[in-house]
Amino acid sequence: MKFRPSGGTFRAATRERVRPLTVHQLNELLLVCSIVLLIAVAAVRVSSRSGLPSLLVYLGIGVAIGQDGIGVRFDDAGLTQIIGYAALVVILAEGGLSTPWREIKPALPLAAVLSTVGVAVSVGITAAAAHHLVGLEWRQAFIIGAVVSSTDAAAVFSVLRRVPLPPRLTGALEAESGFNDAPVVILVVAFSTAGPVDSWHWLLSKIILELAIGAAVGCATGWLGAYGLRHVALPASGLYPIAVMAIAVLAYAGGALAHGSGFLAVYVASLILGNAKLPHWPATRGFAEGVGWIAQIGMFVLLGLLVTPHELGDDILPAVVVGLVLTMVARPVSVLVSTAPFRTPWPERVLLSWAGLRGAVPIVLATIPMVYEVDASRDIFNIVFLLVIVYTLVQGPTLPWLAKRLRLGPAETAADLGIESAPLERLRGHLLSVSVPEGSRMHGVEVGELRLPAGSAVTLVVRDGKSFVPAPTTVLRHGDELLVVATDPVRDAAERRLRAVAEGGKLAGWLGTGGNGPANRR
Structure with missing residues (x-):
């Protein structure tokens, strides 16, 4: 009773x-x-x-709201870690969706080595410095080494896309930031639960297995999702962005539940979806970018709230020392080792060394030892937070200057062509909405000179707010909006031809720019 x-x-x-x-x-x-x-x-x-990454501003907002600012008290490291993981999934999804395959494909081998061998080299050097120069125990030193060895996807995506770099470098850095979260998370969890792992071959095999499972789940989810979205006409265009983000999150959850790397799974799946020429793609891209911004803002503000500024004084010098070794020794050495098999030019090696940007990912990973109640975990978090702030202030603004000094700029290319596709399920066809931007070589080309494949045609042109049905001799101009109707079998060929003309003009196909050559002329 x-x-x-x-x-x-x-x-x-x-x-x-x-x-x-x-x-x-x-x-x-x-x-x-x-x-x-x-x-x-x-x-x-x-x-x-x-030229500063916006993460610093968001962190500042969180600090201003926090205990030493307005007075909001927040110290839940577990909740911060969960929200940080969720935000990182969205950020990686947005990064994968917006990365062109033509840029990342040549850089995949280098990115894979940087995110595995490079991470291992960086962890070892940084941990040794944290132990011998700062005086941390080996367990804490290895945790810090693993935490700060991961480049941050949000910082890389936001900074590099404003810096004019050759596509191969941009692709390598973006792919590295998307790939290296997976092995680093495994290392941080392993060090936080049991300290430095004596059985290194066991840890290595676990990392390889989780990466393989994550890559497989990501490929399968991305391919099946793209196939479904391309062959099923949804009743509203606004459903496509939701479906794409849901598929990306599904890849993460599936990879994690399969004991693989969910972070690698979501990035790979998003990369496949982003290059699958899905219907209503501009709307999907805009939606993903907006959700990515919300994820960044929420994650950084929350991390700023978790910081107590008046406790940071004793950790400033260790953060500067560890960051100096990481930036000037560990990262350059890891780049030298990773690029050795690829004969990368020295200017590119220098830029890769300086562009290893840190951001929210190391700060989120620094909450893992706090959740596992590792000794001095609060000091680890403070050191990582200060390191990110100090060296982001140094690296972010100087990266464009360094790229210019090294004479690493992109070659002049024609402006990319914006094409949005809407499936017509009952008619077994597609409507392609084509924008002719400034810089496109489609300017000055007659409609008949497009030489679209049989089964496709330009049915409407919108110019200066007025629409009309074009004749074969109608000359296209910058700012035109074209409506192209294509049957299902020739949809991809029509889009390839339009992009080829936008890149090479009316002689596309004879200039090696792809599209239909003389044999396919209508």
């Missing part, structure tokens, strides 16, 4: 301690969140002009 009253008392006490969110509290929360989002959006303009 005594058991039931005690149980009821416990439940009553629980209800008193954890009261549901009221409507008034919800209104206050929405007000604060909307103000923070607006401030963060406005801060992007400031960060883009200064």
Whole structure:
């Protein structure tokens, strides 16, 4: 009889301690969140002009709201880790969706070596410095070495896309940031649960197995998702972006539940989806970019809240020392070792060494030892936080200057052609909405000179707000919007031809720019 009253008392006490969110509290929360989002959006303009990654501004907002600022107290490392993982999934998905395969394909072998062998070299050198120069125990030293050896996808995607670099370098750095999260997470968890692993061959085999499972799940999910979206006409264009992001998240969850690398799975799946020429792609790309910004803002602000600035004083010198060794020794050595088989030119090696940007990923990973209650885990978090702040301030703004000094700029190319596809399931055809941007070599080409494959035709042109049905002699201009109808069998061929003309002009096919050659002329 005594058991039931005690149980009821416990439940009553629980209800008193954890009261549901009221409507008034919800209104206050929405007000604060909307103000923070607006401030963060406005801060992007400031960060883009200064060359600093926006993550610093977002972290600053979190610190300003936190305990030493407005006074919001937040110290839940476990919740921060969970939200950070979720945000990282979205960021990796957006990065994969927006990475052209033609840029990343030549860089895949180098990126794979940088994210495995390069990470191992960086971890060893950084851990040795943390032990011998800073005085940390080997366990904590290896944790810091693993945490800071991962380049940050959000920082790389946001900074490198504003820096004019050759596609092979941009592809290598973006692919590295997408790949290296997986082995680093495995290392940090292993060191946090059992300290330095004596059985290195066991750890190596585990990393290889998880990467293989993650890659397989990502490939399968991405291919099946792209196939389904290309062959099933959804009733509303707004459903395609939702479906694409859902498939990307499915890849992460499937890879993680299969005891593989969910981070690698989501990046690979998103990379496949992003290059699959899906219907309504511009809308999907815009939606993914918006969700990615929200994920970055939320993650960085939350990480800023977790920091207590008045506790950072004793960790400034260790952070500077570890960061100096990481930036000037560990990263360059890892790049030299990783690029040795590829005969990479020295200017590119220098840039790869300096462009190893750190950001939210190391800070999120630094919450893992806090969750596992590793000794001095708070000091590890503070050192990593300060290291990211200091060296992002140094590396971010100087990267464009270094690229210019090394004379590493992209070759002049024609502007890419914007094509949006909408499937017509009942008619077994597709509507291609084509934009002719400034710089496109489609300017000055007659409609008849497009030489589209049989089964496709330009049916409408919108120019200066007016639409008309073009004649074969109609000359296309910058700013035109074309509506191209293509039957299902020739849809891909029509898009290839349009892109070839946009790149090579009316002589595409004879200039090695692809598309239909003389044999396929209509």
